[in-house]
Amino acid sequence: MVNNVDKFDKIKALDTEKGNKIKSTISAPIFIERQLYGFVNVDSIYNYAFDQTDLEVMEYMRNQIEIAISKHKLYEEIVYLSRFDKLTNVYNRRYFEELFDTCVNKTNELEKKILLVVFDLNELKVINDTYGHLAGDELIKTFASALGKCVRSSDILARIGGDEFVGIFFDVDSQTLVKRFDKLIKKFENNPITFEENNIICSFSYDIANFPQDGNDVNKLIKIADKCMYEYKYMIKNMHKLS
Structure with missing residues (x-):
């Protein structure tokens, strides 16, 4: 969670479609089977827009997304194994x-x-x-x-x-x-x-x-x-x- 993006030189936040500057951001990494799968980001054009409650909500969202993706990947694997030979892929x-x-x-x-x-x-x-x-x-x-x-x-x-x-x-x-x-x-x-x-x-x-x-x-x-x-x-x- 970064509530004042301007203070960090290494953070280069994209502007919004209307050209407004991003001032606050929360970024949550998504890990699937210990591999980085992607990120979920929530941005605001205001400084100090997020607090601890927002951080907890983002953590909950991150957990639910990881569970959903993991279940989908498991379903895909089950479908694959029901149709294909694993050694030859036919x-x-x-x-x-x-x-x-x-x-x-x-x-x-x-x-x-x-x-x-x-x-x-x-x-x-x-x-x-x-x-x-x-x-x-x-x-x-x-x-x-x-x-x-x-x-x-x-x-x-x-x-x-x-x-x-x-x-x-x-x-x-x-x-x-x-x-x-x-x-x-x-x-x-x-x-x-x-x-x-x-x-x-x-x-x-x-x-x-x-x-x-x-x-x-x-x-x-x-x-x-x-x-x-x-x-x-x-x-x-x-x-x-x-x-």
């Missing part, structure tokens, strides 16, 4: 299923085409066992970030398991998606991830299911794409063993 499975149902209803009205793609990181367990789970987490985050750049704003991407992701793609044919994801595979091959001086290649498999030809339920579509993908991975492993 949607989680529960919210993905909600979005799928909403999108299907709209798409049926507009008669748009939907493709569902399941992605799975290759050899994540080997990487975790060799370099540690932090390396595995880095691989997952790098993959999610790169895959997110292949997804249009109208599409939907989610993490549905430890190393498994799913995407919904609208009004696009499977050949276009295959070209897009094969290009990403080659990009990862040419740009290994560096983790604690170790170079790790991010490798993934994927497969595509059509809505509604392959099914009209999200879990059924994921199961179909999953089955095709793992059959492909099994075939590739056998080829490597034979060679």
Whole structure:
């Protein structure tokens, strides 16, 4: 509380809109989780405009504002955690299923085409066992970030398991998606991830299911794409063993 601003050379108070000088001020800092969030200021064009009662009122206001902001931030965090995967910042499975149902209803009205793609990181367990789970987490985050750049704003991407992701793609044919994801595979091959001086290649498999030809339920579509993908991975492993 400063009741005579003119006496303090270091205080530069702004004039009011009418050009009047600020003569008294009360300033209350707002702290959220021990971090300075901002200030609440009350000014007057008169000297000695505030007393101890005003200071107590300002303290009460400051406390109430801190409580309100803290509750709002907690609410935002709860909403975020209910919708997003914390590690990758893409949607989680529960919210993905909600979005799928909403999108299907709209798409049926507009008669748009939907493709569902399941992605799975290759050899994540080997990487975790060799370099540690932090390396595995880095691989997952790098993959999610790169895959997110292949997804249009109208599409939907989610993490549905430890190393498994799913995407919904609208009004696009499977050949276009295959070209897009094969290009990403080659990009990862040419740009290994560096983790604690170790170079790790991010490798993934994927497969595509059509809505509604392959099914009209999200879990059924994921199961179909999953089955095709793992059959492909099994075939590739056998080829490597034979060679």
